[in-house]
Amino acid sequence: MVNITRAADLTMVGANGGAWVAPVGTPALTSPLDQPTDPWAALGAISDDGLVNGWDEDSQEFTPWGLTSPFRTQITKSVRTFSATMWETSRTSVMSLHYRLDEADLTPDVGGITKFAETASPVPDRRAFWFIVLDGESARGFYVPQGEISDRSDVTYKQDEMSGFEWTITTYPDAAGNTVYHVDKLPITPADPAS
Numbered sequence: 001m002v003n004i005t006r007a008a009d010l011t012m013v014g015a016n017g018g019a020w021v022a023p024v025g026t027p028a029l030t031s032p033l034d035q036p037t038d039p040w041a042a043l044g045a046i047s048d049d050g051l052v053n054g055w056d057e058d059s060q061e062f063t064p065w066g067l068t069s070p071f072r073t074q075i076t077k078s079v080r081t082f083s084a085t086m087w088e089t090s091r092t093s094v095m096s097l098h099y100r101l102d103e104a105d106l107t108p109d110v111g112g113i114t115k116f117a118e119t120a121s122p123v124p125d126r127r128a129f130w131f132i133v134l135d136g137e138s139a140r141g142f143y144v145p146q147g148e149i150s151d152r153s154d155v156t157y158k159q160d161e162m163s164g165f166e167w168t169i170t171t172y173p174d175a176a177g178n179t180v181y182h183v184d185k186l187p188i189t190p191a192d193p194a195s
Contacts, residue, residue: 015135017051017134018042018131019084020036020042021130022130023127026128031185032133032183032184032185041091043086043097044088045088046084050133051133054083057075057077079171081168081169081171082129082131083167083168086164089163089164094165097125099116126146129143138184141183142181143180143182144169144180145174147169149167149170150169153166
C-alpha cells in the first residue's frame with residue numbers, strides 16, 4: 001500500500017495581497033512580510049479577481065528522420081506576466097502607470113483639479129514591481145526588477161460595476177538575466193516519516 005501524505009497548510013489560496021511600484025533600480029524586499037516603504041508606492045485595492053502570474057512560452061521540437069518523437073525541444077520564447085485590476089483610481093501611482101505619466105504631472109492645482117493629456121506617441125515606461133499573496137501563515141512575494149504594462153483593458157463606467165484599470169505587466173530581464181525574483185514564507189511542516 002502506498003502511503004500518501006497531504007499537507008493542507010502547504011496549499012495556497014490567494015486570500016489577500018497587494019501590489020507596489022517603484023523606479024527601476026529599487027531593490028527587492030527581503031521578506032513578503034515586510035511593509036514596503038518609500039520609494040515603493042502602493043497601488044491600492046485590487047479587484048476580487050486577485051493576481052494572475054502568467055507564462056507565455058513557445059518551443060521548437062526537433063524530430064530526427066526516421067523517428068516519430070522529438071529528441072530535443074528548444075525554448076524559443078519565455079515571457080512572464082502579472083495581471084490584475086486596480087480599483088483605486090485616486091491613487092497617483094495608478095493613474096501615472098495607466099497613462100504613462102510622471103507622477104508630478106498629476107499634481108492637482110489649488111482648487112483640487114488635475115489636468116493632463118494623453119499622447120498619441122507613448123514611450124516605454126519601465127518600473128519595478130512588488131506583488132504579495134497572503135494566505136494565513138503563508139506569504140508569497142514576487143519582485144519584478146523591470147516591468148511594463150503591455151496590455152490595458154477598456155475602463156467601464158456604469159452604475160452596477162466597479163470601474164477599474166485591468167493591466168497585464170510584462171517582465172523584462174535585469175542585468176543578471178532574471179525577470180522575476182521569488183521570496184516565500186511557508187509553514188514549517190514535520191518531515192514525512194516515510195522519507
